[in-house]
């Protein structure tokens with residue numbers, strides 16, 4: 095068991111240069127003006143980047159060559175370089191390993207489903223939350239990602255789906271902040287990224303807020319702040335245990351904000367936004383899979399959230415060298431049944447990408 099304490103503040107080091115996707119629309123216009131170019135060039139650049147999903151300056155023929163190279167040099171610096179791409183599920187799941195300007199490694203995963211195309215993105219290089227069952231958590235936190243580094247993962251995924259490089263050509267519809275990192279520990283940049291992802295083209299990529307899920311270990315003050323933003327993104331809470339004794343161990347930040355506080359903050363989020371909260375529960379054999387814990391979970395959620403909760407059971411994806419394993423299927427079925435019996439909806443999440451180490455908590459850990 096890990097005894098690493100959670101780290102809430104990221105080192106301020108290492109953020110990449112400014113990028114178009116860091117800036118709101120008015121900021122882009124002034125950045126372009128500061129470079130001595132006509133402000134309307136900001137809209138053209140935005141149209142290329144957010145609308146046509148390209149960073150290739152050769153394609154930006156509506157901007158004169160001289161202006162183009164200056165603008166691209168200053169506002170479209172390369173942030174993430176794909177160093178490896180692996181796929182499985184007959185090409186319907188594709189993981190990309192990215193290297194940042196400072197050699198930080200992060201990953202994103204595109205997953206195609208009938209009627210939906212999802213990208214799972216990273217919000218930090220590494221993670222400071224120290225959850226002992228999560229490979230990323232064991233590596234510690236390297237740094238926050240910039241807004242643009244997060245948006246770049248989404249833009250690249252949208253281009254990949256459109257071009258048929260991850261299953262048949264289609265449209266990226268969903269974004270989940272369930273890659274590396276704790277999104278709410280990089281709050282401002284993640285929130286700005288949500289705007290860039292959801293604002294209509296060319297301000298942003300034009301995805302629906304309802305199709306964006308932000309997942310958290312339960313940083314209660316940030317959950318409260320997020321509830322007040324007036325967004326309609328889905329909140330996922332990684333609970334993993336209904337009782338503080340076990341959760342203190344599985345999600346170390348629980349020593350700071352207890353289960354009851356996390357659920358109260360989740361309820362407030364659900365009430366403010368009208369959105370159902372996803373409760374994530376990685377089911378671990380003989381650790382958190384007992385029938386009594388299922389009943390306790392169901393009771394607590396029913397009391398606090400009622401119809402506003404949905405439990406996602408995730409079969410534990412064992413990390414290399416871990417002594418933990420997924421719960422046996424009969425225990426999993428009983429767990430789901432008991433949560434359902436308490437009046438709370440509960441399903442088992444499908445486990446994409448395990449054979450390419452693209453499943454939960456393993457992103458970038460295999461390198």
Ligand code: SAH
Pocket residue numbers: 223225227228229271272273274275276277309310311330331332374375376408409410411412413454455456
């Ligand atoms: N830090 C955020 C988001 C990233 S992890 C959070 O914790 O919510 C996305 C989900 O994968 C979390 O619910 C996390 O607990 C879960 N997870 C991490 N490692 C896992 C593993 N080895 N098996 C199953 N789920 C895991």
